[in-house]
Amino acid sequence: MALGIFTASSPLTLGVELELQLVNTHDYDLTSSASDLLRLLTKNRKSWDVKPEITMSMIEMATGVCESYSDVLSQLEEIRDGIVGCADQLNIGICGGGTHGFQHWGEREIFATPRFDQISDLYGYLAKQFTVFGQHVHVGCPDPGSALYTLHCLSRFIPHFIALSAASPFVQGHDTGFQSARLNSIFAFPLSGRAPFVETWEDFGQYFNAMVATGIVKSMKDFYWDIRPKPEFGTIEVRVMDTPLTVTRAAQLAAFIQTLVRYLTLERPFQPRDADYLVYAFNRFQACRFGYEGTYIDPQSNERRTLSEEVLATLDKIELHAIALHADDACASLRRDVLASCSDAAVLRKEWDETGSLSEVVQRQCLRWRS
Amino acid sequence: MNHSFLTTGPFEFGLLMRIAMALLCASLTGECLRHFVRLPRVSGYALAGLVLGPLGLGWLNSEDLPYFRVLIDLALALLLFELGIHVHLRWLRDNPWVIASSLIESTLTFGAVFATLYLTGSDARLASSIAAIAIGTSPAVIMRVVAEIHAQGQVTQKLFVLCALNMTYSVIVSKLIIGELHGVFKGDWLIAVIHPLYLLLGSVGVGASLALAFKLLRGLFDLSDEQGVPVLFGLLLLTVSALEILALPVVLAPLLGGMLVKYLDPRPHLWPRNFGTAGAILGTMLFVLTGVSLTWNGVAVGGLSALTLLAVRLVAKSAGVMLLGPVNGLSVKQALALGLALSPMSAVAFLLTEDIRTLFPVFGMQVGSIVLSMMVILELVGPIAVQWSLRYIGETRKVRI
Structure with a gap:
């Protein structure tokens, strides 16, 4: 399959996808009810974009093309309320x-579609281990060149996104010590x-064709890159968030990404280099492990600082862009959380301490997901 | 020499020996069924009960039952309390179609069984007594089979709720009919009205006390591990004895108690499923004992009607569930499976029959011959139907056995 052309889209438009957990309300373990929920959503003739995911205990909800933070937030709230309403009828719990x-x-079931079956055959238990839940943010790009430029510039902010979204401290019944164990x-x-x-x-097309020729993809x-171009939407997709x-x-995370992209494309504060990726894996690990x-x-510069200092410095740099995009409330809220060392992972750990x-x-x- | 430490015959099967044999035979039969033909263990327990009972070897018979009554009561109370926790009143409020579906299913069952009996020459009192008992699905079978095959999903969840609801109707209607029988047989119409009312309000009262006591204990103990099981056993045994003193039915109060616990506190309430090992022993005895009350005489009198009624009941339950399946969010396949899975009858039906028999011995025998025959068939086949249905719609987890 050829790579295809990159469809242009209006710059800085947003699309948000969220993978959600379906749980029962008795012991709150995952429950294989995706097809029941999707059937009910279809029957209620809701036009929201809700899709099955690889296992029967997941669904994915997606916004349409959004202009701003408030747009994203209102769409997400509307879809969430719709899904929660249907889930209530089926006595299923939904959470982030x-x-x-x-x-x-071992108890997960693969949602039966040709693609998911093929993935399951290829990756074996990895496919079931893949029962993890992420947020993907699409940002519109006017042309493929600016998409690749933005992609490589954004790569150094991957740790920021990870730390700000981290919400997966527990895996298989244990505290992993990680803030984002999902990754x-x-x-x-x-x-x-x-x-x-x-x-x-063109170069990207050559790389892609070479990979296709090897038969690997x-x-x-x-x-499954952290950021990848999505030529048919004309976007780049940031995929590292929990x-x-x-x-x-x-919605705040989407607004932060949108603001960053505006800053990067208008100010062009630096030119991305391949050498930037030398610290990539180290930084990403630090963010996953320690937030x-x-x-x-x-x-x-190879300077070292804590990620919280770095995130705060970044928020300072992009402040004017946040105001221009009406994303300043969202960024202010993120700043408050960084200052208070408050992340979703910390919230979950605190609740575990309280309830045992x-x-x-x-x-x-x-309960939190409904609020 | 006087060997007084040796027992002096005659040797006989004492009660303890018979319990031991019952437990061993039941477990063995259950394991064999599970292991070799992959059928539910509970079918094996019931089979062992039949073989050991008057229909087979005669090692156990209905005269032993009074000794075991407390075991049956406790086993049921435990299972029903757990079932109650699975029934979320909030859900029933959010999706009233579940209750509608349950009412239709139960009404159809009552109507169909009543009509079949009445049209084949039974009098209205006998027909209505049997129809009332036939409304109920066996919570014991459902709980055990679901636990054994690790079923979970929409059908399993609706199965729990419909079972809890139709069992409740079954007990209430049955008690109302007993009230009416008081009027007919003993001419005491005051009792006919007050007695069912007392049974209902009393059960609600005891259920509420149970829920409050549980809430209190949950604050003091961690009930979710093995150590919690003795605490819960104590609590439920206390409930059973209170119900006995108050002459209330043993099944309603624990179920209502469980439902109230979940309603008042939607947090997860967890303990080892079916109360762990101790719960398994009680459960096994429950299935053995309900098999021992059947005699050849009963089968001869009631067997044929029982078969007909089973078919009628199955059709009524399936039709009832299918009717509102779509508005309940069920696919046709799921509704079909749910209807089939609602077929088991077991210990609750047995207790209701016993209650009638204690109050009105002759009339009770007539009811018993038919109900017990139905029950025995369903004790063997019902668990298989549940297992098959849940497997058919893919709600069982693939667990190595």
Whole structure:
């Protein structure tokens, strides 16, 4: 399959996808009810974009093309309310969070579509381990060149996105010590990681065709990169975030990314280099493991600082762009959380301390998701 | 020499020996069914009960039942309390179609069974007594089979709720009919009105006390681990004895108690499923014992009607569920499976029959011959129907056995 042309889209438009957990309301373990929920949503003739995901305990909700933070937030709230209403009728709980705290991967069922079956055959248990829940943010780009430029510039902010969204401290019933343990499941895939450093669409096409020729990939969907271009939408897609515990947080993260992209494309503060990626894996690991407390190495100056200092400095730099995009409330809220060392992972850990039961933690996740 | 430490015959099967044999035979039969033909263990327990009972070897018979009554009551109280926790009143409020579906299913069952009996020559009192018992689905079978095959999903969840609801109707209607029988047989119409009312309000009262006591204990103990099981056993045994002192039915109060617990506190309430190992022993005995009350005489009198009624009941339940399946969010396949899975009858039907028999021995025998025959068939086939249905719609987890 050829790469295809890059459809132009209006710059700085947003699209947000959230993968959600379906749990039962008895012990709050994951429940295989995706097809029941989707059937009810279809029957109620709701036009929201809600799709099945790889296992029967996940669904994905997506906004349409949005202009601004408030636009994203109102769309997310509307879709969330619709899904929660249907879930209530089926007595299913819906929640955010990057992992389910105590599910056992062996009990997951693959949603039967040709693509998911093929993935399951290829990756075996990895596909079931893939029962993790992420937020994807699409940002519109006017042309493929600016898409690749933005992609490589944004790469140094991946740790920021991870720390701000981290919501997966628990895996298979244990505290992993990570703020975002979800990404560890994704790194297990051979085609995860970062996009190759190419700056033009022709070069990217050559790389893609070479990969197709090796037989390793068939389409762009086979790359599980942290940021990847989506030529048919004319966007780049940031994929490292955990699904936050609330849609408000999800909208704030989208607004932060939109603001950053405006800053990068208008000010062009630096030129991306392949050498920037030397610190990439280190920074990303630090963010997953320690969140705001992690060490961040600046890819250009090699200076070290904590990630919280780095995020605050970034928020300072982009403030005017946030105001221009009406994203300043969202960024201010993120700043407050960084200053208070408050992340969704910290919230989940605190609830575990209070209740001593991961079932109750998930129950509270469901309550939080509705608010 | 006087060997007084040796027992002096004659040797006989004491009660303890018979319990031991019952437990061993039941477990063995259950494991064999599970292991070799992958059928539910509970079918094996019931089979063992039949073989050991008057229909087979005669090691156990209905005269032993009074000794075991407390075991049956406790086993049921535990299972019903757990079932109650699964029934979310908030859900029923959000989706009233579940209740509508349950009412239709139960009304159809009552109507169909009543009509079949009445048209084949039974009098209205006998027909209505049997029809009332036939409304109920066995919570014991459902709970055990679901736990055994690790089923979960929409059908399993609706199965729990419909079972809890139709069992409740079954007990209430049955008690109302008993009230009416008081009027007919003993001419005491005051009792006919007050007694059912007392049974209902009393059950609600005891259920509420149970829920409050549970809430209190949950603050003191961690009920979710093995150590919580003795606490819950104590609590439920206390409830059973209170119900006995107050002469209330053993099944309603624990169910209502469980439902109230979940309603008042929507947090997860967890303990080892079916109360762990101790719960498994009680459950096994429950299924064995309900098999021992059947005699050949009963089968001869009631067997044929029982078969007809089973078919009628199955059709009525399935039709009832299918009717509102779509508005309930069920696919046709799911509704079909749910209807089939609602077929088991077991211990609750047995207790209701016993209650009638205690109050009105002759009339009770007539009811018993038909109900017990139905029950025995369903104790063997019902669990298989539940397992098959849940597997058919893919709600079982693939667990190695």
